[in-house]
Structures are given as structure tokens and as C-alpha cells.
Amino acid sequence: DAKTTQPTSMDCAEGRAANLPCNHSTISGNEYVYWYRQIHSQGPQYIIHGLKNNETNEMASLIITEDRKSSTLILPHATLRDTAVYYCIVGSSGGYNKLIFGAGTRLAVHP
Amino acid sequence: GAVVSQHPSWVICKSGTSVKIECRSLDFQATTMFWYRQFPKQSLMLMATSNEGSKATYEQGVEKDKFLINHASLTLSTLTVTSAHPEDSSFYICSARGTSGSPAKNIQYFGAGTRLSVL
Numbered sequence: 001d002a003k004t005t006q007p008t009s010m011d012c013a014e015g016r017a018a019n020l021p022c023n024h025s026t027i028s029g030n031e032y033v034y035w036y037r038q039i040h041s042q043g044p045q046y047i048i049h050g051l052k053n054n055e056t057n058e059m060a061s062l063i064i065t066e067d068r069k070s071s072t073l074i075l076p077h078a079t080l081r082d083t084a085v086y087y088c089i090v091g092s093s094g095g096y097n098k099l100i101f102g103a104g105t106r107l108a109v110h111p
Numbered sequence: 112g113a114v115v116s117q118h119p120s121w122v123i124c125k126s127g128t129s130v131k132i133e134c135r136s137l138d139f140q141a142t143t144m145f146w147y148r149q150f151p152k153q154s155l156m157l158m159a160t161s162n163e164g165s166k167a168t169y170e171q172g173v174e175k176d177k178f179l180i181n182h183a184s185l186t187l188s189t190l191t192v193t194s195a196h197p198e199d200s201s202f203y204i205c206s207a208r209g210t211s212g213s214p215a216k217n218i219q220y221f222g223a224g225t226r227l228s229v230l
Contacts, residue, residue, distance in 0.1 A: 041226075043115075043222050044206075045221070046220060046221075049218065087154075098145060099206075100157060101157075102154060103154050
């Protein structure tokens with residue numbers, strides 16, 4: 001599975017957009033980009049995933065570069081409840097594919 | 112999104128006893144379930160992958176005789192920590208991926224986790 005690189009931590013003001021970058025330069029053609037977040041002492045929460053097109057859902061937007069070597073998760077209007085560790089993970093969608101978690105980005109949203 | 116239920120949410124046990132943790136997919140069928148462990152201030156570490164009706168595949172360094180995994184149905188997997196010791200104290204988290212015909216087919220959904228404390 002391709003590895004990802006994320007900043008260790010980021011800050012964001014409440015109400016502003018939070019843009020979380022992720023590098024995955026070794027991604028292969030059939031691998032998706034998944035984003036999860038983990039709020040303290042809880043299980044990870046699925047946010048969004050994509051293959052090559054940009055994706056948007058009620059939680060966030062995912063922007064994937066044309067060469068697929070990097071992506072950005074966008075939380076359009078961050079709230080205090082968005083404070084969490086955000087994980088960018090690359091993996092194929094089916095079969096026995098396992099998600100391998102890196103260290104993630106610790107996002108702190110402040111008033 | 113799909114719901115994965117994990118029980119119990121926390122458990123305290125004495126050293127040498129065994130503890131069973133259940134993971135259920137409530138609104139979808141899961142061909143594959145995964146078990147992770149997380150120590151304080153660390154990321155999730157995959158322990159094993161289980162497929163319904165077959166033996167689990169363990170990650171390197173994970174003792175299969177100590178962490179028994181059973182995936183007897185498409186909605187239930189269990190992890191039993193046998194002869195638990197204090198060093199097994201951790202946060203155990205399961206996840207499930209839906210079958211090919213499920214809305215959850217490409218996504219792993221996670222349970223809320225089980226905090227195990229071994230005295």
C-alpha cells in the first residue's frame with residue numbers, strides 16, 4: 001500500500017475553512033484516497049474518499065490533483081467539534097484491502 | 112453512514128483471565144472485518160483481518176494464539192484476548208467493510224472501540 005505524508009498538526013479558526021494536505025506520491029492506479037478522523041477516545045469516523053475526481057459530501061470536500069500524487073481535505077466551515085486527528089490513507093477498495101493508519105494531522109479548531 | 116457496534120465499551124479484568132470483544136455491523140453485511148489496537152498517543156495498529164467463515168490473517172508480530180478472532184457470520188466478529196496481562200491493556204477497535212452489494216462496499220466503518228484495562 002502506498003504511504004502518505006501529512007503535517008503533524010494544524011490550527012484553524014472557528015468558522016474558517018480547514019484545508020488539510022496529504023502527499024501520496026507512490027499511489028497506484030487502483031488505489032483510493034480515504035480520509036478518516038478520530039476524536040479523542042473514539043473510533044475513527046469515515047469522512048470521504050475518492051479515486052481521481054474531486055468529491056464532496058455533507059462533511060467535507062476532497063480535492064485530488066490531476067497526477068493523484070496529493071490531495072486536500074477541506075472542511076468548509078470548521079467548528080470546535082472538528083478538533084480531531086485526521087488520517088489520510090491510500091488503499092484499494094475491495095477484497096482484503098486493509099487500511100494502514102499513519103500518524104495523521106492533529107487539527108485544533110480554536111474560537 | 113453504516114453503523115458498527117462494539118461491545119463492551121470498556122472492560123477491566125484480572126491478569127490471566129480472558130476477555131471477549133464483540134463487533135457487529137448493524138445495517139449492512141460485512142464480508143471482511145478488521146481489528147486494530149491503539150496505545151495512548153499512538154496511531155491505530157492493524158492486528159488482523161477476518162473474513163466470514165475463514166481463518167483470520169494476522170499482521171506480523173501479533174500472536175494468533177493470544178488474540179483469537181472468530182467471524183462466524185456476516186454481521187459479527189469477536190476478538191478474545193486470552194490470558195490477558197497488563198501489557199495487553201489498550202484501546203481495541205474493530206471495523207467492517209460491506210459486501211459487494213452493500214452501500215458500504217468500498218468503505219470501512221469503525222466501531223467506537225473497547226478500552227481494556229488488565230490489572
